[in-house]
Amino acid sequence: xxxxxxxxxxxxxxxxxxxxxxxxxxxxxxxxxxxxxxxxxxxxxxxxxxxxxxxxxxxxxxxxxxxxxxxxxxxxxxxxxxxxxxxxxxxxxxxxxxxxxxxxxxxxxxxxxxxxxxxxxxxxxxxxxxxxxxxxxxxxxxxxxxxxxxxxxxxxxxxxxxxxxxxxxxxxxxxxxxxxxxxxxxxxxxxxxxxxxxxxxxxxxxxxxxxxxxxxxxxxxxxxxxxxxxxxxxxxxxxxxxxxxxxxxxxxxxxxxxxxxxxxxxxxxxxxxxxxxxxxxxxxxxxxxxxxxxxxxxxxxxxxxxxxxxxxxxxxxxxxxxxxxxxxxxxxxxxxxxxxxxxxxxxxxxxxxxxxxxxxxxxxxxxxxxxxxxxxxxxxxxxxxxxxxxxxxxxxxxxxxxxxxxxxxxxxxxxxxxxxxxxxxxxxxxxxx
Numbered sequence: 001x002x003x004x005x006x007x008x009x010x011x012x013x014x015x016x017x018x019x020x021x022x023x024x025x026x027x028x029x030x031x032x033x034x035x036x037x038x039x040x041x042x043x044x045x046x047x048x049x050x051x052x053x054x055x056x057x058x059x060x061x062x063x064x065x066x067x068x069x070x071x072x073x074x075x076x077x078x079x080x081x082x083x084x085x086x087x088x089x090x091x092x093x094x095x096x097x098x099x100x101x102x103x104x105x106x107x108x109x110x111x112x113x114x115x116x117x118x119x120x121x122x123x124x125x126x127x128x129x130x131x132x133x134x135x136x137x138x139x140x141x142x143x144x145x146x147x148x149x150x151x152x153x154x155x156x157x158x159x160x161x162x163x164x165x166x167x168x169x170x171x172x173x174x175x176x177x178x179x180x181x182x183x184x185x186x187x188x189x190x191x192x193x194x195x196x197x198x199x200x201x202x203x204x205x206x207x208x209x210x211x212x213x214x215x216x217x218x219x220x221x222x223x224x225x226x227x228x229x230x231x232x233x234x235x236x237x238x239x240x241x242x243x244x245x246x247x248x249x250x251x252x253x254x255x256x257x258x259x260x261x262x263x264x265x266x267x268x269x270x271x272x273x274x275x276x277x278x279x280x281x282x283x284x285x286x287x288x289x290x291x292x293x294x295x296x297x298x299x300x301x302x303x304x305x306x307x308x309x310x311x312x313x314x315x316x317x318x319x320x321x322x323x324x325x326x327x328x329x330x331x332x333x334x335x336x337x338x339x340x341x342x343x344x345x346x347x348x349x350x351x352x353x354x355x356x357x358x359x360x361x362x363x364x365x366x367x368x369x370x371x372x373x374x375x376x377x378x379x380x381x382x383x384x385x386x387x388x389x390x391x392x393x394x395x396x397x398x399x400x401x402x403x404x405x406x407x408x409x410x411x412x413x414x415x416x417x418x419x420x421x422x423x424x425x426x427x428x429x430x431x432x433x
Contacts, residue, residue, distance in 0.1 A: 099317070104240065
């Protein structure tokens, strides 16, 4: 090495791993082809974004803390503009939201407010990782950020075979037993029980109860990530794993990115498990996670928390009520996407294309008659002005597969129709070649 030059093999090996390229690659493609219709980005609908809401919610929260501090403006200003408590300043409001929307009862002190859910995930894995034998399990394909967080935490990621993208309890047992036979110590299982990214799959009530039983029997925690659970159809949703959890087997990971605004970068982790010390004393897992956070981001910006807190206060703690307009948009977009796929790829036609039918969330999975990798995506963007997400990014191995993820959350009806026309032309071209 000379001067400031650093060989890449002297950096963390994540920088050259396929998963590290996923977000950057898709951002670059989107910027290179700004006129393309994008089924790639899993972003919330922007039609109701309003910068004035930021000020309004901040004022609501300021009034709230002003009343708490007896009108002491100096304390209010310090509360909002100084370094805040590492665990967070809106924990009581988050706990109320969980009680109102999810029927989850939790002590606010068991909550750590984080810089997005990604930090919550990383800190939880880092806290559970004691030796190089400690491992986390996840169904594949899985959220890209899960694999990245596990890698950064130096934690082996053990894949679990899924059924249509959903985690099945019997297959989890097999994966746990195989991991232990290989000398690993499974500590936790990452689960998206509602409208998973990327598959859009959900778990039924029986599978949720079985997962909790497997968790207890095999002494592993369930890390439940639930960014999309509020965006469901007319059918009644099963309770979250955490709402069913009577034995503190579930660490609940939450975000306000989809239900409020991504720009605040506010998430949280509910970690109400007790941690025993050799002297017989006990703390909450949340307390131990907060210690790690203090060495990483110190705290979550109080002003960002205040905006989220104000939104929660303005809607009596219910984001289910606050996002009713968005839920209608997502349901209409999903219905339009499914109907549009039916018209363009009817049963028995060529090319043969199939898809799953989630009843909520942001995503569905399309199966096409050719391997769909990054080269095909570039061609789709260049020649057909339409973007989608290659499924290999969710497997983390760079190997193209005949499946893609379509996101419908942020598009207009006209964009969906135009995008489907372009997608159908691309699929037909690839099928002929």
